[in-house]
Amino acid sequence: MTDLDEYSRKARAWLAGHPAPADPSVSDARALMAQLYDAGYSGITWPAEYGGQGLTEAEERAFQQATRDVTLPINVFGIGLGMCGPTLVSIGSEEQKRRYLRPLLRGEEIWCQMFSEPGAGSDVASLQTRAVFDGEAWILNGQKVWTSVAQHADFGLIIARTDPEVPKHKGITMFVIDMHDPGVDVRPLRDMTGQSHFNEIFFDDVRIAPDQVVGEVNGGWSAAVTTLLHERVSIGMGSARTDRPAAYENVAATAREQRLLEDPIVVDRLVDLYLRERSFDLLNARMSQEVKAGIFPGARGSVIKLLLAELTLYSADVASEILGPETVAYDSEENGKIARALAWGPGMALGGGTNEIMRNIIGDRVLGLPREPQVDRDMPFRLLKVGTQKEAEA
Amino acid sequence: MKLILTDEQKDLSASVRAFLADTSPMARVREIAESAESYDPAVWRRMSGELGLTGLAVPEAYGGAGFGMSELAVVLEELGAALTPAPFFASAVLAAGVLVQLGDESAAKEYLPGIASGSVIATLAEGTLHSRATDDGSYLLTGTAPRVLNGLDAGLILVVADSPAAVYAVPSDAPDLVRTPLTTLDLTRPQARLEFAGTPARLIGPLDATSALARTMDLASVALAAEQLGGLRRCLSTIVEYAKLRVQFGRFVGSFQGVKHKLADMHCTLEQAESIVRYAAWAADFAPDELPVAAALAQSFVGPAYFAVARDHLLLHGGIGFTWEHDAHLYYKRAKSAELLLGPPRHHRALLAQRLGLR
Numbered sequence A: 001m002t003d004l005d006e007y008s009r010k011a012r013a014w015l016a017g018h019p020a021p022a023d024p025s026v027s028d029a030r031a032l033m034a035q036l037y038d039a040g041y042s043g044i045t046w047p048a049e050y051g052g053q054g055l056t057e058a059e060e061r062a063f064q065q066a067t068r069d070v071t072l073p074i075n076v077f078g079i080g081l082g083m084c085g086p087t088l089v090s091i092g093s094e095e096q097k098r099r100y101l102r103p104l105l106r107g108e109e110i111w112c113q114m115f116s117e118p119g120a121g122s123d124v125a126s127l128q129t130r131a132v133f134d135g136e137a138w139i140l141n142g143q144k145v146w147t148s149v150a151q152h153a154d155f156g157l158i159i160a161r162t163d164p165e166v167p168k169h170k171g172i173t174m175f176v177i178d179m180h181d182p183g184v185d186v187r188p189l190r191d192m193t194g195q196s197h198f199n200e201i202f203f204d205d206v207r208i209a210p211d212q213v214v215g216e217v218n219g220g221w222s223a224a225v226t227t228l229l230h231e232r233v234s235i236g237m238g239s240a241r242t243d244r245p246a247a248y249e250n251v252a253a254t255a256r257e258q259r260l261l262e263d264p265i266v267v268d269r270l271v272d273l274y275l276r277e278r279s280f281d282l283l284n285a286r287m288s289q290e291v292k293a294g295i296f297p298g299a300r301g302s303v304i305k306l307l308l309a310e311l312t313l314y315s316a317d318v319a320s321e322i323l324g325p326e327t328v329a330y331d332s333e334e335n336g337k338i339a340r341a342l343a344w345g346p347g348m349a350l351g352g353g354t355n356e357i358m359r360n361i362i363g364d365r366v367l368g369l370p371r372e373p374q375v376d377r378d379m380p381f382r383l384l385k386v387g388t389q390k391e392a393e394a
Numbered sequence B: 001m002k003l004i005l006t007d008e009q010k011d012l013s014a015s016v017r018a019f020l021a022d023t024s025p026m027a028r029v030r031e032i033a034e035s036a037e038s039y040d041p042a043v044w045r046r047m048s049g050e051l052g053l054t055g056l057a058v059p060e061a062y063g064g065a066g067f068g069m070s071e072l073a074v075v076l077e078e079l080g081a082a083l084t085p086a087p088f089f090a091s092a093v094l095a096a097g098v099l100v101q102l103g104d105e106s107a108a109k110e111y112l113p114g115i116a117s118g119s120v121i122a123t124l125a126e127g128t129l130h131s132r133a134t135d136d137g138s139y140l141l142t143g144t145a146p147r148v149l150n151g152l153d154a155g156l157i158l159v160v161a162d163s164p165a166a167v168y169a170v171p172s173d174a175p176d177l178v179r180t181p182l183t184t185l186d187l188t189r190p191q192a193r194l195e196f197a198g199t200p201a202r203l204i205g206p207l208d209a210t211s212a213l214a215r216t217m218d219l220a221s222v223a224l225a226a227e228q229l230g231g232l233r234r235c236l237s238t239i240v241e242y243a244k245l246r247v248q249f250g251r252f253v254g255s256f257q258g259v260k261h262k263l264a265d266m267h268c269t270l271e272q273a274e275s276i277v278r279y280a281a282w283a284a285d286f287a288p289d290e291l292p293v294a295a296a297l298a299q300s301f302v303g304p305a306y307f308a309v310a311r312d313h314l315l316l317h318g319g320i321g322f323t324w325e326h327d328a329h330l331y332y333k334r335a336k337s338a339e340l341l342l343g344p345p346r347h348h349r350a351l352l353a354q355r356l357g358l359r
């Protein structure tokens, strides 16, 4: 047995000994993070001096594999662990790393990521939230939207406009902000699942100390790109099978119980679902092996994010076609699984960048295709058209 | 499960690629496609002799190198990418495969070394065929094999007859055997109709060879998927390069989202196809229990995927892609003929359904 096999075996044993509560709350998640930290499974690849384990991607992937078939209800930490933390590890200051990483890994502090705004989503570099330096501190005003887990968050990474006189990519700065600041007003938004996964946030003269700048002043765009790269890899490769109620195995089992397999069309649809799901899983497994071998997926993270979004939408759709009207009219939580998958599907295809944006990235950065002409690239931000325009102005 | 190539496999792939670029460039492929020849004997000799490709997956006891499907797949990817006209699939995959699976020691000793060295070209023939035992213990075959890969090139024909199926060996110069070339859509891969009218034949392996044949077909499905993967990858890289050169409306066509997004989707297809082929090859070598599902998965996914990519790569070339002089149609036609070679996609989907326990 290799060391890695031994590592996986121990991780599996640990996970088996720590079953998730049926209906986990945020405090359950905090407690579980603390246990993971104590057991050495939190921040596996993060530097040891900041609370991580200082191990390699190989151990990280082995642990991920071990969690594939169990529910690890730490979603509320997903943004911190998958995006904010790795951003601080790669470009944060020494003090930022010391202050923020360990409490995150221990489950003491929840993080959110505030990029999108009403006028700037796919084109997040068009953001309008302003931060102005008053000689002592940065003063933040504006609005963010679609911010996942902000209602629970203690800290957040935010990008704001710090120089409107230069082209849009060049006048942005990234900051850490305290979500409990009185000038931060978080209002949960109800999404199409009926729950509140994301929020809108208003900033009213929030003071940010200069040492909370992440990376360089006006260098926020490259910092944001770092975060987004982590995001796609973490969304795509982090998907556990238990996250897919419309997974082939479940749908096939239900179809069998309901004696639907006599219908050749049902069988063919199931074959299709199997093909799509298996090809995704095998690609995911292959990318993990590449990571273990030292090949980082980079922009290819967008391939896996796009395919996962399409699989999520498709499998809920085809499951409802196979199983019929009872998937959308039901009398118990358990029987509402496909309906919830139908309601969640679009979220997967929008959050972390839309399918169109993923295709742009694959075209530009994986295949090296020529970019589209950009009308806004070199123009000072102040002169740009941004967001939703009135008809008369359009 | 191993889904990435080892350094040795990468070296093998690079040396086969270099060899084919040198000896079988597209100009030469075209020349052969448009001539009465079905392959270049000089290239075949070097491929099988110097490079040892035909014997790669043949056991050492029978004159081969004893490698597995993972290595064979790497070679087939390159042959598929270069569209090399050669009886490789017929001889080194189908015929060698069935001989290994049948486990008939004396037949394997007699036939495999020739196939491994390339001095014998063999193929596998299926159709509506019957055998009749004669008094001296040999057999006579009657019936038709309607489409036999390299049926005119093969010196040795392994014929599947009867039900339950058994396999018989027939030399191509046997009496009462008529071989008629077919017109094929794919100009790089010839087929022939073989008619047997009481043709003398030798029984190889058991009288019921059903399981050996099923495994042969599963292995061939994986091998074919590897060849298709190579073609798919070549089509994509060709059209990506073209999209970086061709200008319309003052822009490179690759900058239009209608084109770019299609290419991005083609790339996603490539990533999935490669993962499936690596997995299926691994299953063939190391997880025989998983092979039946993996093989049906490979043909159900990769066959149609190659055709779709070959079709779109042709279309994205514009009018030039529809010309005889352009290579695009050669890939398009190969992709279609490969998709149907071991049975159309619906056949493989039905197998998959069965093997998943859905029917």
Ligand SMILES: Cc1cc2nc3c(=O)[nH]c(=O)nc-3n(C[C@H](O)[C@H](O)[C@H](O)COP(=O)(O)OP(=O)(O)OC[C@H]3O[C@@H](n4cnc5c(N)ncnc54)[C@H](O)[C@@H]3O)c2cc1C
Pocket: A079, A113, A114, A115, A116, A118, A119, A120, A121, A122, A123, A145, A146, A147, A148, A149, A197, A198, A346, A347, A348, A350, A351, A352, A353, A354, A355, A356, A357, A360, B257
């Ligand atoms: C569940 C969920 C969670 C989220 N969580 C967060 C979060 O935690 N933090 C955060 O900052 N944001 C978050 N978002 C926001 C998300 O990143 C944006 O919604 C997304 O990037 C799209 O931006 P938009 O909503 O402004 O749509 P728009 O950008 O206005 O897009 C409208 C349409 O135009 C298309 N489009 C736009 N530009 C192009 C282009 N160049 N080429 C082709 N098509 C184009 C889009 O694909 C889309 O179909 C979340 C969203 C969801 C749904």
